[in-house]
Amino acid sequence: MASSGTIQLIYLQDCQSRQSSRKEVMARLPKPAEGSWTEHYGLGTAPVSYEGTTSPEYYEVEREAVFRRSWLHVGRVEQVDRTGAYFTKEIAVLGTSIVVVRDADGKVRAFHNICRHRGNKLVWTDFPSEETAGVCRQFTCKYHAWRYNLDGSLNFVQQEGEFFDLDKGAFGLVPVHCDVWQGFIFVNFADEPEQPLHEYLGPMLGALDGYPFERMTERRVYRTEIKANWKLFVDAAQEFYHAPVLHLKQNPPALALPMQDNGFEAPYYQIDGPHRVVSTNGIRAWDLPEDKRKRMDTITRSGLFGAWDAPDLGIEKMPAGINPGGCEPWGMDSFQVYPNFLLGIWSQNWVMSYTYWPTGFNSHVFEGTLHFIPAKTPGEYLAHEMAGVAFKEYLLQDANTLEATQMMLESGVVNRFPIGDQEVLCRALIEETDRWIADYKEKKGIS
Amino acid sequence: MSLLPAEFADLEPFAAKWCVDTEDERFAVRMASSMEEIQAFYDAFEPRAETAVAHCDRYTLDDLPEDGANLLRLLCALVQASFPVECWRQVKVPDTGAAAVDCIVQPAL
Ligand code: FES
Ligand SMILES: [Fe+2]
Numbered sequence: 306m307a308s309s310g311t312i313q314l315i316y317l318q319d320c321q322s323r324q325s326s327r328k329e330v331m332a333r334l335p336k337p338a339e340g341s342w343t344e345h346y347g348l349g350t351a352p353v354s355y356e357g358t359t360s361p362e363y364y365e366v367e368r369e370a371v372f373r374r375s376w377l378h379v380g381r382v383e384q385v386d387r388t389g390a391y392f393t394k395e396i397a398v399l400g401t402s403i404v405v406v407r408d409a410d411g412k413v414r415a416f417h418n419i420c421r422h423r424g425n426k427l428v429w430t431d432f433p434s435e436e437t438a439g440v441c442r443q444f445t446c447k448y449h450a451w452r453y454n455l456d457g458s459l460n461f462v463q464q465e466g467e468f469f470d471l472d473k474g475a476f477g478l479v480p481v482h483c484d485v486w487q488g489f490i491f492v493n494f495a496d497e498p499e500q501p502l503h504e505y506l507g508p509m510l511g512a513l514d515g516y517p518f519e520r521m522t523e524r525r526v527y528r529t530e531i532k533a534n535w536k537l538f539v540d541a542a543q544e545f546y547h548a549p550v551l552h553l554k555q556n557p558p559a560l561a562l563p564m565q566d567n568g569f570e571a572p573y574y575q576i577d578g579p580h581r582v583v584s585t586n587g588i589r590a591w592d593l594p595e596d597k598r599k600r601m602d603t604i605t606r607s608g609l610f611g612a613w614d615a616p617d618l619g620i621e622k623m624p625a626g627i628n629p630g631g632c633e634p635w636g637m638d639s640f641q642v643y644p645n646f647l648l649g650i651w652s653q654n655w656v657m658s659y660t661y662w663p664t665g666f667n668s669h670v671f672e673g674t675l676h677f678i679p680a681k682t683p684g685e686y687l688a689h690e691m692a693g694v695a696f697k698e699y700l701l702q703d704a705n706t707l708e709a710t711q712m713m714l715e716s717g718v719v720n721r722f723p724i725g726d727q728e729v730l731c732r733a734l735i736e737e738t739d740r741w742i743a744d745y746k747e748k749k750g751i752s
Numbered sequence: 753m754s755l756l757p758a759e760f761a762d763l764e765p766f767a768a769k770w771c772v773d774t775e776d777e778r779f780a781v782r783m784a785s786s787m788e789e790i791q792a793f794y795d796a797f798e799p800r801a802e803t804a805v806a807h808c809d810r811y812t813l814d815d816l817p818e819d820g821a822n823l824l825r826l827l828c829a830l831v832q833a834s835f836p837v838e839c840w841r842q843v844k845v846p847d848t849g850a851a852a853v854d855c856i857v858q859p860a861l
Contacts, residue, residue, distance in 0.1 A: 525775070526857035554839050554846070601834035604801040605827075679859070683808035683816055683824045686861065690828045693775060697853050698835055704851040 334570045342574045342729040352721040353735055358534035359715045363742075364666035370745030371644050371738060372398045375579075376484070376491040376498070376505050378646040378660060380405055383488070383522050384438065385413055389455055392438035393418055393428050397670075398663040399494055403481055404428045404444070408455040415483035415492045416457050420446040421476040427453070444478075453478050486510075488518050489648075489658075509577035510640060512626025513650075517618050521656055521676035525693045528672050531704050533711035535645060535661040535669040536734060541703045542659060543583060543641050543730035545569045551702055555609070555695070559596040573630025574729050579643030579737050581730045584628060587636030587652045607688035609695040610636065611653035614688070616678040618654050628652075641730060643737060654678070655692070667711050673700065755822045757807060760800070763826065766793050770829035771822045775855045778825075782832045787843055794837045797830050825861060 337345035344350065357363050379394045384405075391406035402418040404427065420427045425448040430437040443460065444453040452461035457478035462471065482493040484502040491502050503511065531538060541547065549564040556564060573584040590598060591606070591613050602608040627650055628635045640648040647659040656676040663669045675693055680686040724732045746752065755767040770793065772778055782790065797804075808816065808824050816824065836843050 523859050524857055525855060525859070527853050528856050529851070529853040557838070599834070599838050600798065601831060601838060604798070604805065605831065674857075681812055681814075683811065683813055683820070683827075684805050686813055686824065686859070687805065687808075687827050687831070689859075690775065691831050693855070693858070694831050694835070697775075697779075697855070698839075698845055700853050701845045701848040701851050704853065705848045708849075708851075 334572050336726070341726045343724075343726050343732060346574075346576045346729065346733065348729065348732050348736060352723045353732060354720050355714050355722060355735075356720060357735060357738060358536055358711065359666070359717070361666045364534075364663070366742050366745070367738065368398050368663075370742045372663070373494045374499065374741070374745070375644050376493050376502050377644075378489050378491050378642065378658070379403070379415070380490045381488055381524075382413060382485060382490060383519075383524075385490075387440065389442055390438075390440045391428065391444075393436050395434065395436055396494075396662070397665075401494075402426060403492060404478075405483065405490060405492075406455050410456075412456075413483060413485055413490055414455070414457065415481040415490075416478035417481060419479065420448065420451055421459060421478065422446065422449055422451045422462075427478070487514060487516065506642070507578045507580060509575060509580055509582065509626060509629065510642060510648075512629070513624050513640075513648075514626075515620065515624040516627060516650065517620055518656060518676070520619065520678050523677040523679040523689065525675040525677075525689070526672060527674075527693075527697060527700060528670065529700070529704055530664070530668065530670050531707055532668050533707035534667055535663045536738070537707050537710055538661050538669065538671060538703070539641065539645070539647070539734055540728075540731040541707060542647055543581065543639065543734070544728045545571060545583070545585065546725065546727040547706075551706060552699055555698065557597060557599055560593075560598075569727060571727060572632045575629055576730070576733050579741075581641040581643075581733055582629065582638050583730055584630050584632050584638045585636035586632055587634045589634070601691065605687050605691035606684070607691035609692065609699065611651050611655045611692050612685065612688035613653070615652070615654040616685075618678075641734070657696070667715065671700075671704070755819065756826070757819045757823060759807070760804065760823060763797060763800075766796060766829075767822060767826055770833075771825040772829075773825070773861060775828070775858055778829050778832045779855075781829065782836065782843060785843065787836060787841075790833045790836050790843060794830065794833045797826065798834075801827060801830060821861060828861070 336342065339345045380392055384392050385407040388407055388409050391404055393402055393404045395402050403415050404418045405415045408414050418427050425446055426433055427444055427446055428437065450463045451459065454460050457480055459473045459476045462473065465471065482498050484491055486502055486506060546569055549569050553561050553565060571583045572586050575582045590602060590608060606613040628638060635652050637649055637651040642648060645661045649657040657673060659673045661669050661671055675696060677689050680689055754761065754764060755771055756763055770781055772781060804823050804827055808820050811820055840846055
């Protein structure tokens with residue numbers, strides 16, 4: 306996807322590689338002692354099945370085994386920045402809609418978006434199936450005007466005397482477990498989550514604490530519906546092997562040629578519980594010769610990697626979890642928070658976050674958000690525009706390719722696919738999801 | 753009525769078409785243009801783009817006058833035009849069929 310690694314080491318290496326080009330290209334970056342990242346993390350090396358993306362039955366189990374049991378990222382605290390601020394979120398994978406709100410005590414809460422009277426969708430505008438946001442003192446149902454406090458309690462029933470033994474205390478909104486990490490709001494649809502959020506996120510993500518996400522309040526949000534299984538898009542964003550191929554032409558020829566020869570290598574991969582990260586090497590675009598930059602990058606002093614002039618983060622030192630492999634020069638970290646949340650942290654001091662929300666076994670809604678420290682100057686605004694538009698051009702290329710992949714995977718003609726070491730995280734995702742499903746079936750006594 | 757600062761008066765014909773408020777609208781203008789139109793806009797504006805950025809950057813975003821804001825809109829439109837010209841040699845991203853991506857939130861300009 307937005308392929309930070311695209312340019313990366315290639316420029317540094319293009320001289321030697323032009324000589325060895327088209328011959329066997331050996332790995333240039335060090336690998337773990339086991340010889341590969343894949344073996345280092347104890348994963349298999351055999352070809353894999355993609356049945357998990359083509360089987361409606363697999364998807365049905367995945368909904369319960371994965372999406373009802375994991376912590377799911379649904380928004381940022383800045384979207385509920387005052388008492389009564391709320392947004393709704395359609396959770397098609399679990400067949401529900403939720404409303405997330407900041408209550409009078411400042412606590413962020415989530416509820417199923419259903420009125421306890423006769424089941425009307427409580428919060429919506431114009432189109433029942435579309436998401437909405439706003440600020441209110443209380444929630445009032447559009448149907449018969451039952452009213453709920455921001456903490457979910459039922460406070461008013463129209464013609465209450467007409468009802469029979471109605472205990473208002475027993476008809477509050479149905480809560481959803483909700484917690485916040487670093488300003489990212491998560492919900493969990495289990496009756497009782499198996500782990501609290503912070504424990505679920507684990508040490509690798511916990512080590513990001515202290516990064517100033519809260520300062521990055523300028524947001525650009527991109528949304529698209531993709532006719533492919535959600536995991537196929539996760540894959541496209543957790544391997545950069547495709548970047549110098551699918552996205553090659555986003556680079557000037559002088560850069561594209563060596564990229565084509567070199568392919569891509571990531572300097573660092575880590576797997577921590579269900580979560581994963583890949584880091585890339587960076588380049589200083591402004592140090593490249595003119596013929597290796599796009600003219601518009603020079604004009605805007607920006608590009609896919611973000612503004613050349615990185616804003617000050619206002620922190621003493623980077624949290625230890627950033628650039629966990631100590632890559633130098635460092636480009637970005639792409640953290641994959643299981644199951645469907647990506648958090649990308651760039652060396653140019655901005656952040657991207659993706660969510661992939663399944664709507665069926667072969668479709669999902671993708672939302673990508675670019676988070677910037679707000680532009681103060683026109684030049685900074687333009688730099689963010691450039692990053693946003695470049696991001697979208699990549700996204701368009703990925704989106705259509707995913708549909709093409711889904712289509713042929715569904716043909717069932719082939720079901721054993723070789724996965725390389727640069728795709729180690731794709732393999733990890735398959736194995737991880739299989740594990741969640743096996744664990745769920747075992748607990749439920751299903752065979 | 754002129755949209756742009758006086759020193760960019762020669763770009764007025766492009767401003768009438770390309771000075772729109774949002775990234776999605778700029779994308780729509782691009783999609784509705786021919787490659788020749790995009791190339792003509794790029795060729796006219798690209799050599800002066802750095803001067804335009806410098807002009808805008810004499811102000812902060814908050815106190816940017818309306819003609820400066822239009823110049824910034826035109827620069828954002830040049831970003832849209834740059835991809836067909838510098839990367840694709842065609843208006844659309846190659847191989848993107850019916851794929852569509854909406855920019856549903858962006859900072860106001
Ligand atoms: S369904 Fe909500 S008040 Fe009747
Ligand atoms: Fe990609």
